[in-house]
Amino acid sequence: MQSRRDFLKTTGGLMLASGAGWHAGHASGADAVLGPAELPEGTLNASILEVLSGKVALIKKSWRPPNYETPVSYFNDVFTPNDAFFVRYHLSNIPEVAAATWRLKIGGEAVDKPLELSLENLQHDYEQVEIAAVNQCSGNRRGMFVPHVPGVEWGPGAMGNARWKGVRLKDVLTKAGLKKEALEIVFDGADSGVFLTTPDFVKSIPVWKAMDENTLIAWQMNGQPLPHWNGFPARIVVPGWTGTYWMKHITSINAVTKPFDGFWIKIAYRIPRGKFPIVDRFISQETDVNTPITEMVVNSLMTNVANGQTVAAGRPFEVKGIAWDGGYGISRVDVSQDGGQYWRSATLGQDYGRFSFRQWTYVANAAQPGPLVVMARASNRAGATQTFELIANPAGYHHNVVQRISLNAA
Amino acid sequence: MKIATILIALALAATTVIAAEQRIVLKEGPGRDKIEANCGSCHSLDYILTNSPFMTRPVWDAEVTKMIKAYGAPVTDADAKDIAEYLAKNYGPQP
Numbered sequence: 001m002q003s004r005r006d007f008l009k010t011t012g013g014l015m016l017a018s019g020a021g022w023h024a025g026h027a028s029g030a031d032a033v034l035g036p037a038e039l040p041e042g043t044l045n046a047s048i049l050e051v052l053s054g055k056v057a058l059i060k061k062s063w064r065p066p067n068y069e070t071p072v073s074y075f076n077d078v079f080t081p082n083d084a085f086f087v088r089y090h091l092s093n094i095p096e097v098a099a100a101t102w103r104l105k106i107g108g109e110a111v112d113k114p115l116e117l118s119l120e121n122l123q124h125d126y127e128q129v130e131i132a133a134v135n136q137c138s139g140n141r142r143g144m145f146v147p148h149v150p151g152v153e154w155g156p157g158a159m160g161n162a163r164w165k166g167v168r169l170k171d172v173l174t175k176a177g178l179k180k181e182a183l184e185i186v187f188d189g190a191d192s193g194v195f196l197t198t199p200d201f202v203k204s205i206p207v208w209k210a211m212d213e214n215t216l217i218a219w220q221m222n223g224q225p226l227p228h229w230n231g232f233p234a235r236i237v238v239p240g241w242t243g244t245y246w247m248k249h250i251t252s253i254n255a256v257t258k259p260f261d262g263f264w265i266k267i268a269y270r271i272p273r274g275k276f277p278i279v280d281r282f283i284s285q286e287t288d289v290n291t292p293i294t295e296m297v298v299n300s301l302m303t304n305v306a307n308g309q310t311v312a313a314g315r316p317f318e319v320k321g322i323a324w325d326g327g328y329g330i331s332r333v334d335v336s337q338d339g340g341q342y343w344r345s346a347t348l349g350q351d352y353g354r355f356s357f358r359q360w361t362y363v364a365n366a367a368q369p370g371p372l373v374v375m376a377r378a379s380n381r382a383g384a385t386q387t388f389e390l391i392a393n394p395a396g397y398h399h400n401v402v403q404r405i406s407l408n409a410a
Numbered sequence: 411m412k413i414a415t416i417l418i419a420l421a422l423a424a425t426t427v428i429a430a431e432q433r434i435v436l437k438e439g440p441g442r443d444k445i446e447a448n449c450g451s452c453h454s455l456d457y458i459l460t461n462s463p464f465m466t467r468p469v470w471d472a473e474v475t476k477m478i479k480a481y482g483a484p485v486t487d488a489d490a491k492d493i494a495e496y497l498a499k500n501y502g503p504q505p
Contacts, residue, residue: 042462042501050430063431063454092452148464150473152457194452197482263480 032306033071034059035155039143043153054227056083061152065089066229070157075303075322078352078359079132080160082222087229088137088158088243090201090264091193097249099225099233104217108186108254112177119233122219126167126175131214132356133239134161134324135246138269138293141399149396156301161324161357164237166218170211173255178207182255183284185210186262187236190249199263203245205238206282207255214239214327214355217250239355240295240327241280242397244269259284269293271393277384280326295326298386299400300333300360300378305407313369313409321346322357323378329354331381335362339373339404340388346376354381366409374405434459441496448485448493449477458501467498 034047049057050068058068068087074080099119107114117125136159143153152158173185184204192200209215216237219226226232231248238245244264260266270290280294300323311317319337323330329351334343349359366372379385386400431454436442449455465473471494477483478490485493 040460040462040464043460046456046459060456061460062456065453143460148461150461150465150469153460193481195482195484197484198452199480199482267480 032308033073035069035157036144037307038146039155040148040153043143052087052229054083055085055087055229056081058084058086059155059157061154065092065094067152068229069155070160072155072157072301072303075157075301075357076320078322078349078357079162079222082162082224082227082230085135085160085162085221085227085230086137086158088152089191089248091191091198093192093194095190095249096228097190097233102233102251104234104250105252106172106176106254107252108182108256110179110182110255110257111173112179113175115172115176117172119219122167122217122234126171128165129168129216130163130165130220131216131237131239132161132163132352133214133237134159134296134355134357135237135243136160136296136324138242138244138397139395142396144399144401145390145392145396149394151396159243161322162221163223164216164218165220165223166216166234166237168213169215169217169236169253170213172217172253173210176255178211178255179257181257182207183257184255184260186252186254186256186260187245187247187250188252188254189231189235189247190251201247201264202260202262203247203269204256204260204262204265204285205241205245206284209238209241209280209282217253240325242269242293242296244293265292268395269397270395271397275391275393276398277382278326279328279382293397296324297398297400298325298330298378298380298384299323300376300386300403302374302376302403302405305374305405307406308408309405310408310410311364311366313366316363316365319346319362319364319374319376320359321376322359323376324357325378325380325382325384327355328380328382328384330358331379333358333360333362333376333378335364335377336375337364337366337372340375340402343377366407369409372407372409374407375402377402431456437500439496439500441492444489444492445496448483448489452477452481452483458497462501463503465498465502467494467502470494470497470502473497 050060061067070086074084104117140158186204188202218237219234236247282292302321304320333346346360346362
């Protein structure tokens, strides 16, 4: 068995200090690549950098189903390269879909004219649109929940930003003759469980969100075909909403008149009601106590500084990062270099649209030698801002606690 | 052409991933064989390592029950008990 230490020994030269830590601690240098020090000890010990076909080395969380996280250094670019984009599956049967024989069926009781589309139909029969949007796992940063929440123990890299090109789901549903009684649109992909008794990964969204002009059936990502591990040949793109709805290897889209009652919508991917500053509701699936997760909460990540890093005292240094939210747009990012007492605005970078990562930079200056704690806090145009206290919830979703990075000026 | 290349690459990758997975060696102890036989049919066993060392016996019980009830894993009651016991003992919080 190759241990993490052996792996670091052989490839350590490739791993530069680029990880992020949330508290003062021991995560620095090569180790930080595998995630912040707050991750469970078992997670850090079992994590290795590993290459999936068509991918660069990513942080392996689990082999089967494959769950691989993007190292923080890749977020120094506003768009995440396809070969560094995170991989997340629930079920282990993941067929290799052949583009030539792939078909997408549009049906359900709430359409008049069911359709069957080939990849060529998708590429030529509908208007093509491209949108920059963040795809983030609902459980991104779950590994940093205290107390521990069982699941894939993600650090901060279960996310990515890409230009998604494809057709509007709305145009396809309209062509299929969507009826006014339609309540939800149900997505299924080609993957499945090992046993027939395992609930297939099927998701639904409210019809209003499906008819939003930004919701796509995408067949291209950053100008290239979708990588196998990100849903080849086509996936659903629901800008603003967490990745759970972005069905990969999409094979069927059904319009239904009753709330869909599959496990992955009825039981899984739920958050308590009233705890998060969320605008978008999924009313047909709400219960008295919980609701399906919908939009992402406002968040940010520092990308060019690592816990334990030394900076030169008396000289300015740049802190760089990204911010994103559920599609309202980032209004500001504030940075503190004294552990949260005094805050100043960062400079926002180019705007690629309200669903994209927004880069920001801040010029910090450690006047005196000694420790300093850098923090970043993003706010959005809906008036929401990042939290300082973790909002506990049973499945470990929506972690947007303000990050703290401890530096040393010398 | 591109597709053919991708398919070959994927076939190779699948083999590599399974080979890599064999590197996981759980701690020696009664119940380990039941974990390999039951849990390992649906997912790699690194899930156990990455979720340690936090989960007490009741939490592991709940997790095993979830795998059976929610995810439809065909595990007998006797095996489920042995599995949870092994996990709490070897991958739970140590006193």
